[in-house]
Amino acid sequence: DYTKGIPHRxxxxxxxxxxxxxxxxxxxxxxxxxxxxxxxxxxQQLSAQIEELLEEINGKFGRDAWLPIIYMPTDLPDxxxxxxxxxxxxxxxxxxxxxxxxxxKEYVASxxxxxGVLILSPFTGAASELIDxxxxxxxxxxxxxxxxxxxVEMPYEARHERMVRMRSVVEENNIY
Numbered sequence: 001d002y003t004k005g006i007p008h009r010x011x012x013x014x015x016x017x018x019x020x021x022x023x024x025x026x027x028x029x030x031x032x033x034x035x036x037x038x039x040x041x042x043x044q045q046l047s048a049q050i051e052e053l054l055e056e057i058n059g060k061f062g063r064d065a066w067l068p069i070i071y072m073p074t075d076l077p078d079x080x081x082x083x084x085x086x087x088x089x090x091x092x093x094x095x096x097x098x099x100x101x102x103x104x105k106e107y108v109a110s111x112x113x114x115x116g117v118l119i120l121s122p123f124t125g126a127a128s129e130l131i132d133x134x135x136x137x138x139x140x141x142x143x144x145x146x147x148x149x150x151x152v153e154m155p156y157e158a159r160h161e162r163m164v165r166m167r168s169v170v171e172e173n174n175i176y
Contacts, residue, residue, distance in 0.1 A: 005094040005121065005138040006031060007049050010069060012094070012144035014057040017068055020149050025066050027152055029092070032072045032084060047073075085110040090117040090151035094138035098124045104133070108166045115159050117151035118166065129169050132162040 013029045054071050061068045076084075085091065091107040101124040108118060108130065120126060120133035127135055136147040 004033075004098075005096045007046070007053055008096070008138040008141070008144065009092055009094045010050065010053040010057055011141050012138075012148060013069055014053075014060070015141050015145035016148040017057075017061045019145050023149075023152065024061055024068070025063050027148075028066075028068060028070060030070045030072065030084060030088070032076055032081065081106075082110055086113070088116060090119055090148070092119045092148075093124060093126070094119070094121045094136075094144070095124045096121070096138060101126045104130060105170050108163065108170045111163055111167065114163045114167065115156065116163055117154055117159055118162075119147050119151055129173055130166050132165045 009029070009031070016027075017024055050071070054069055057069055058067045085107050088107070091104070093101055093104040093107075095101055098121070104118055104120055104124060104126040107116070118130060118133035120130060120135055121138045122135050123138070127133065134147045134150055136144050138144060
């Protein structure tokens with residue numbers, strides 16, 4: 001969906017690697033999910049823009065077998081998505097305009113290890129509840145790159161405390 005901010009996310013990852021080259025070869029952004037309504041012109045343009053950014057950033061920063069962005073534009077099984085959420089040091093939900101955005105809550109709910117950092121756009125409905133996320137405007141690429149660095153460098157104690165509080169919010173504010 002063009003409102004999900006994928007190009008902004010890719011640009012922020014590229015800027016993060018420019019600003020913090022010590023993370024080249026160490027931090028990978030995995031973008032999982034299918035672009036919907038691909039028959040619509042706006043979505044075709046979005047898909048082309050994403051592919052262009054992916055080629056540019058991976059071409060500039062990729063090393064040997066390492067790529068900074070892994071793009072998985074397919075429907076993934078639930079077990080695979082759960083594994084990705086558990087492996088992720090951080091999750092980025094950088095919507096430009098969105099409702100509740102359940103991906104943010106799914107990430108928090110899946111972190112039974114009470115670790116991880118949620119980077120969240122203020123333009124999501126979840127941002128009003130998940131105040132312990134790292135909140136960043138997806139249009140502010142410099143700040144977005146800094147937020148990625150903050151998530152990567154955040155000490156375990158801080159990640160744990162924030163995640164415990166967010167898990168409590170998600171547990172309390174559920175569908176029931």
